[in-house]
Amino acid sequence: xxxxxxxxxxxxxxxxxxxxxxxxxxxxxxxxxxxxxxxxxxxxxxxxxxxxxxxxxxxxxxxxxxxxxxxxxxxxxxxxxxxxxxxxxxxxxxxxxxxxxxxxxxxxxxxxxxxxxxxxxxxxxxxxxxxxxxxxxxxxxxxxxxxxxxxxxxxxxxxxxxxxxxxxxxxxxxxxxxxxxxxxxxxxxxxxxxxxxxxxxxxxxxxxxxxxxxxxxxxxxxxxxxxxxxxxxxxxxxxxxxxxxxxxxxxxxxxxxxxxxxxxxxxxxxxxxxxxxxxxxxxxxxxxxxxxxxxxxxxxxxxxxxxxxxxxxxxxxxxxxx
Amino acid sequence: xxxxxxxxxxxxxxxxxxxxxxxxxxxxxxxxxxxxxxxxxxxxxxxxxxxxxxxxxxxxxxxxxxxxxxxxxxxxxxxxxxxxxxxxxxxxxxxxxxxxxxxxxxxxxxxxxxxxxxxxxxxxxxxxxxxxxxxxxxxxxxxxxxxxxxxxxxxxxxxxxxxxxxxxxxxxxxxxxxxxxxxxxxxxxxxxxxxxxxxxxxxxxxxxxxxxxxxxxxxxxxxxxxxxxxxxxxxxxxxxxxxxxxxxxxxxxxxxxxxxxxxxxxxxxxxxxxxxxxxxxxxxxxxxxxxxxxxxxxxxxxxxxxxxxxxxxxxxxxxxxxxxxxxxxxxxxxxxxxxxxxxxxxxxxxxxxxxxxxxxxxxxxxxxxxxxxxxxxxxxxxxxxxxxxxxxx
Numbered sequence: 193x194x195x196x197x198x199x200x201x202x203x204x205x206x207x208x209x210x211x212x213x214x215x216x217x218x219x220x221x222x223x224x225x226x227x228x229x230x231x232x233x234x235x236x237x238x239x240x241x242x243x244x245x246x247x248x249x250x251x252x253x254x255x256x257x258x259x260x261x262x263x264x265x266x267x268x269x270x271x272x273x274x275x276x277x278x279x280x281x282x283x284x285x286x287x288x289x290x291x292x293x294x295x296x297x298x299x300x301x302x303x304x305x306x307x308x309x310x311x312x313x314x315x316x317x318x319x320x321x322x323x324x325x326x327x328x329x330x331x332x333x334x335x336x337x338x339x340x341x342x343x344x345x346x347x348x349x350x351x352x353x354x355x356x357x358x359x360x361x362x363x364x365x366x367x368x369x370x371x372x373x374x375x376x377x378x379x380x381x382x383x384x385x386x387x388x389x390x391x392x393x394x395x396x397x398x399x400x401x402x403x404x405x406x407x408x409x410x411x412x413x414x415x416x417x418x419x420x421x422x423x424x425x426x427x428x429x430x431x432x433x434x435x436x437x438x439x440x441x442x443x444x445x446x447x448x449x450x451x452x453x454x455x456x457x458x459x460x461x462x463x464x465x466x467x468x469x470x471x472x473x474x475x476x477x478x479x480x481x482x483x484x485x486x487x488x489x490x491x492x493x494x495x496x497x498x499x500x501x502x503x504x505x506x507x508x509x510x511x512x513x514x
Numbered sequence: 515x516x517x518x519x520x521x522x523x524x525x526x527x528x529x530x531x532x533x534x535x536x537x538x539x540x541x542x543x544x545x546x547x548x549x550x551x552x553x554x555x556x557x558x559x560x561x562x563x564x565x566x567x568x569x570x571x572x573x574x575x576x577x578x579x580x581x582x583x584x585x586x587x588x589x590x591x592x593x594x595x596x597x598x599x600x601x602x603x604x605x606x607x608x609x610x611x612x613x614x615x616x617x618x619x620x621x622x623x624x625x626x627x628x629x630x631x632x633x634x635x636x637x638x639x640x641x642x643x644x645x646x647x648x649x650x651x652x653x654x655x656x657x658x659x660x661x662x663x664x665x666x667x668x669x670x671x672x673x674x675x676x677x678x679x680x681x682x683x684x685x686x687x688x689x690x691x692x693x694x695x696x697x698x699x700x701x702x703x704x705x706x707x708x709x710x711x712x713x714x715x716x717x718x719x720x721x722x723x724x725x726x727x728x729x730x731x732x733x734x735x736x737x738x739x740x741x742x743x744x745x746x747x748x749x750x751x752x753x754x755x756x757x758x759x760x761x762x763x764x765x766x767x768x769x770x771x772x773x774x775x776x777x778x779x780x781x782x783x784x785x786x787x788x789x790x791x792x793x794x795x796x797x798x799x800x801x802x803x804x805x806x807x808x809x810x811x812x813x814x815x816x817x818x819x820x821x822x823x824x825x826x827x828x829x830x831x832x833x834x835x836x837x838x839x840x841x842x843x844x845x846x847x848x849x850x851x852x853x854x855x856x857x858x859x860x861x862x863x864x865x866x867x868x869x870x871x872x873x874x875x876x877x878x879x880x881x882x883x884x885x886x887x888x889x890x891x892x893x894x895x896x897x898x899x900x901x902x903x904x905x906x907x
Binding site for chain 2: 200203212216252254365415439455493
């Protein structure tokens with residue numbers, strides 16, 4: 193979505209390498225691929241499902257009867273992919289295909305290396321092109337490719353064969369990287385707030401109904417459900433309402449432990465924001481401590497807050513902000 | 515209108531199944547994990563897949579395991595083909611909300627028998643990452659999950675004057691109770707109160723031994739109507755009241771120590787169940803206590819103690835297994851935490867108590883028990899009250 197004119201936006205990439213335990217059926221299937229052996233699973237009704245599943249889609253029965261099927265098959269349907277994206281099986285245009293392998297009753301989704309859409313049709317005979325390096329993953333099948341079957345639409349000799357699944361060193365888990373690309377826009381209220389912060393001013397917004405001042409502003413009051421329009425400068429000083437002493441280093445955090453992580457109600461704000469307290473030994477921080485922001489040269493936010501040198505605030509003045 | 519149209523159907527819990535909760539179940543897929551709990555619940559109810567009319571499933575946000583809409587892929591494992599399947603999302607409270615959605619389907623006579631299930635495979639998940647995405651322009655949270663809750667614990671201590679040992683009493687009690695529960699994750703046989711009190715201070719005032727573990731596990735229940743309950747081979751637990759409440763994560767005037775949504779949710783449940791004095795009328799409580807101090811905090815929020823008095827119940831041993839208001843006889847979230855399932859485990863353990871099926875951690879003579887869950891930034895609440903007899907109209 194295009195951000196509103198005059199608002200900030202920035203890319204947000206979310207990615208993480210998730211691990212997956214495979215369980216007995218997927219373990220056999222992926223280990224089989226590593227050994228160039230295609231395994232399916234036979235249901236009680238006698239159907240052979242490839243790729244195999246752990247539980248019968250029709251009856252919910254547990255399925256464990258693994259059988260070997262052919263490395264050749266027939267395209268049951270397809271879609272041309274003119275512009276492959278990153279992470280897809282082939283870098284050049286290709287067809288997504290559903291392939292019913294010889295001996296199987298269901299079809300497997302994969303890529304077909306074909307020169308053009310004109311070269312692809314339902315009923316096309318295809319075979320597996322194995323990856324040179326195989327690790328026990330669906331990518332062990334590099335892709336499918338058309339081959340000359342001498343005019344036959346299937347391999348009449350293909351019958352699934354029972355398989356003992358006595359692989360050495362079976363694959364029991366995989367890593368499944370996930371990645372999402374977003375364009376993030378904080379919206380108009382936060383953009384105004386961020387612009388004010390560049391001048392080292394903290395500007396919240398007041399709810400016209402309940403008169404509470406939201407810092408940071410969200411454009412609306414979550415309690416009253418109405419737009420907040422009046423801009424109100426708060427702080428710069430505030431009161432520590434509560435805090436904890438952090439003794440374990442968070443991943444990627446550059447701050448040395450122990451340090452104090454506090455809720456700070458800036459003067460005039462209707463709720464506390466979060467910040468680090470420094471300039472005082474960590475074990476002397478207390479509820480009610482009056483603090484002021486300390487800015488770094490290039491920080492968007494105050495680097496931390498330090499004691500303002502005032503007497504502590506009375507508990508009654510901030511207990512509603514806890 | 516005639517009574518038959520306006521009154522709700524009674525809802526009974528006739529089957530309960532859990533996996534043995536552990537740090538990592540590398541031997542099963544997610545499908546295999548949920549299947550194990552579901553099969554045990556069916557066996558407990560002596561029912562088959564064909565007896566189930568609908569499936570209601572819950573888990574924590576998709577980002578945790580990185581499987582988008584896992585319910586789609588779990589339909590086969592849960593026998594949901596050809597049946598309605600629903601997914602519920604309410605952060606950490608989801609296990610409770612999921613059970614309530616299932617119960618409401620039976621109460622409304624939409625379905626007669628519903629399988630409800632919640633799970634998390636935290637060993638294949640990253641909750642910390644899923645909850646702290648690097649959103650541009652925002653100040654990163656500097657303190658981790660415990661750091662989010664620890665300041666609220668300090669606020670509770672300031673407000674009530676509770677001595678700083680209360681948290682350790684809760685942790686020691688819950689971990690001892692877990693030794694009586696074969697499904698609990700942590701079985702710390704040599705734990706002592708001294709060891710809890712000497713464990714490292716992570717987010718002062720929260721110590722290591724006062725925090726929940728990270729678990730793989732699933733919990734399933736079979737809910738049914740009066741006709742289904744009449745066929746149940748074992749005593750059913752009857753739902754006497756159930757409610758959910760929400761509020762924003764942060765708003766001016768939010769009381770993090772005793773959120774309004776939690777108080778309102780409990781009051782609604784008690785009203786439905788005809789409970790006027792929860793402390794006297796409820797025999798056992800399974801409450802969501804991920805950090806030990808939340809026991810005294812929730813005792814007040816749920817109306818078991820006056821404001822400022824919750825810690826006195828804990829200190830006096832009232833919440834021990836042999837106290838007059840046992841809290842978390844199963845060992846609670848402090849001993850077992852497959853996040854998405856944790857709320858449903860609370861609801862299921864409450865049901866086990868009134869069925870008399872809780873085994874070694876059975877509260878003698880428990881006739882009414884409360885199951886409680888909360889989630890997000892203390893913003894979602896779900897609770898049910900179950901009894902050993904059908905509710906009277």
